[in-house]
Amino acid sequence: MNRLFFERESASIGQVAFARAVASRALHSLQLWPHVKFDGGDAAPAPIEGERTAGKESAWACQAGVNSLAVDRFEHKLMLTGGADSTIKLWDLEQITPQKKDQTLKTIGEVKRGPSTHQFGITHVSFYPFEPTAFLSSSYDHTLKIYSTATLQPSASFTLDSIIYTHALSPIASHLLVACCTQHPLVRLVDLHSGASTHSLAGHAVAVLAASWSPTNEHILATGGTDGTLRIWDVRKASGTLRLLDLEDSIGLGDGLDRPSRAAAKAHGAAVNGIEWTDDGQYIVSAGHDAAVRVWDANETAAAKPGGAYEAEGGPTSVSE
Template identity: 30%
Template sequence: MSMSVDHVEDRYMLVGYANGGVAIIDVSEETVKDKKFECALRIPQGQAHDFGVTSLAWYTRDTGLFVSGGFDEVVKIWDTNKAEVAIEYKTKGKVYDIDVHKTSTLHNLVAAANGHVVSLYDANSGLRQHSLRGHQGTVNCVAWSVCEQYQLFSGGSDGTVRLWDVRQGASCLAFLSPEGKPWTSRKRRRTEHDGTASSSSKGDEAALLAHAKGVSCLRFTPDGRYLLSSGGDERVRLWNPVSCELEIVNYGAFPQARAAAYKKVQFDVSWSGKLLFHPCQNEVVVCDLASGNRISRLRGHVGTVKCCVAKPRGEDLFSGDQDANILVWTPNDRFLDGEEEVEVDVDNWSDSD
């Protein structure tokens, strides 16, 4: 399951289902307040995707176009008004994630994590540009830099988070390393060709890992100051996307219900940039982004929570589970204003479903 709320009108939410269907739901402020949600568009299985939809993204400038990707190895750009496919790309592997730059004025590239590569597609020409290669396993997630229009981050099952300049397809610019300093691709090449370093090659490879296990999701804070990564090691890490250095913040562990070969967990950050929302089994954990302190646990789902998304210009939160149930959470105003302290496990949010 995957969800995405548009950044233009802050009104429509894309929902992708495990059966291959796609829906657009009106989540405007009025509908959230009145608890009367309407499905503006529904595209059934087969017409949308043949298998599970893994990722959705709205077009940069309006809600007239959106992009979808799935396990059927297809990336589609949709005309929202006509509910028709405008452009379709056949990939050479399952599509695990897609991203569209939200503020770019220089390009309309769609980044897709499919197989062992990151593929770039031009939404203007409808042509496939080139692929970014280097991950030693499946590429699970991609995220465009908020501040640099041609910089892209990718995370893979090999545990690495890589920074790319999409104008240069030869190699990545840097690896995000928890050692405290980023590893550049040039530094790695020197290490590989240095005979004295061969005995410590395993240590060198470990230094490249952002997570002990595969990276499952990447998210920027709305202001672009920080990049967050989540991994199969049940940890969330906070990075400086400019220096590629790790910020020392401990969010604790986020255990999942059961292990799986492919485990996509979609987390999000509040529009204010102060809160982290992360699925944890059948609940959503709310953390203070700066300190890592756990503020609340949002309980209401019966099945495993697979994704959560915050409204771009508000604090409302939507969470979806493996049974395709979607819950809406509305925050306590006093809490958001910082007027009261909340202990862990105290639900300071209300279920508006």
């Protein structure tokens, strides 16, 4: 690390190369912390006849499977998990003691299946971006719900008549529009101010799996579909898609939006199931079922150079900041 600082100060490497090297070091230093287990109170599954049980997990956060999790962005204290069994569990990460080994965390709250809560598996959970006193959840039961973290009771529910695969709320916007990606090709925009589904974004031809708002422009939204397309929208415009990101395009927008996107433009060779913007809004990171993570120049919407793609065996399932 000292060598990196010396090379930066002596101008041997640029700021971008320095930042990339530091980030790479941090990523390679990540390790599983085996001393903490999350116990959601679920019983372990019955052992298969003849299966060895020694060394098996004794604590299960959600025995049916965790489909989504989120950590509050303010104090990084609370964590949500959304389960395939329709439950949502709340955890207090401050209960973790770094010096203590073999810790088991218990939930501090749980939303169970009920008449006013989700009936099927949770697809996505997220904290309200402006304060951690509320959170949103979507489900295979076609609903988007808003909960209070204090009472764990739903304060609002929206039925979209289609499976909601994920949802996204801008971290900077005043409009409070929730973009909902559904089994239907339309991207539905739910207005938390009015409590209504204001309008839809038409452009995708298939189901939409991923969405992310620009961190610098409250009206710009990126979405990804199962056909490998990644679209950039300005939600104020009725004309629809601003741009299709194109894996074959190394030029990008250039001086503006005059040059039309290719009708067959694809960002990935398979479904796009993860999108995230960098904090400065300069780049878009996308993940697909083609086992690739790609980086795009948001100003040009061309594949970023050098590189721009990282292959991973099995394929990434999502990307997150």
